[in-house]
Amino acid sequence: MRQSHVVDDVTNAAVELFATQGYAKTSVQQIVTAAGVTKGAMYHYFTSKDDLLFGIYDQLLTMQKAHLDALIAEGQERGDDVDAVLRAVCVDVVETSIDRMREGTVFFxxxxxxxxxxxxxxxxxxxxxxxxxxxxxxxxxxxxRYRTDVPAAVIVAHFFSDVHYLSQWYSPSGPESKQLVAAQLTDLFLAGLRP
Structure with missing residues (x-):
């Protein structure tokens, strides 16, 4: 079995188990059984359950920060105004949060x-x-372009509270696509920034 398969299989099994029954109630044996690997294979790539939990966060944080940096750089190259860049960033973080909702659930x-x-x-x-x-x-x-009467920290917290709350109400099998939800939340956020 190749390294990427073991890492991916163990990570995917852990995400599912941590999201449904909680980190504390999930044993290493349950993870390796669900992943179809041995404990030895898991411990070859993860030194502990803590290491595995951090790995889930690491993947999510690394991916979203890489997207953020790339969107800003692309916007600068094209000469986009700040509205276009911020819109692209907001849409991306909502869509990737929906795509990785299980990881987000584990995270919080x-x-x-x-x-x-x-x-x-x-x-x-x-x-x-x-x-x-x-x-x-x-x-x-x-x-x-944006209001100055509200501290930036409050503005950022406002947007991310919507993102963090997605797992409480959004269902990928529901009537709204992730693209629609991302556009709607972004439009509401940007409208609230206007002076």
């Missing part, structure tokens, strides 16, 4: 169970993402 249910060092790393990386996002808001403010 279990992040507090990581080791202290890894919790600090997750916080640092989320803050880095939010700071880059806030930089777009500040750019729009400097250009006179």
């Amino acid at each position: 249910q279990s992040a507090h169970m990581l080791s202290d060092e890894r919790q600090r790393e997750v916080v640092r990386r989320r803050r880095d993402y939010h700071d880059t996002f806030a930089g777009l808001v500040e750019r729009g403010r400097a250009e006179g």
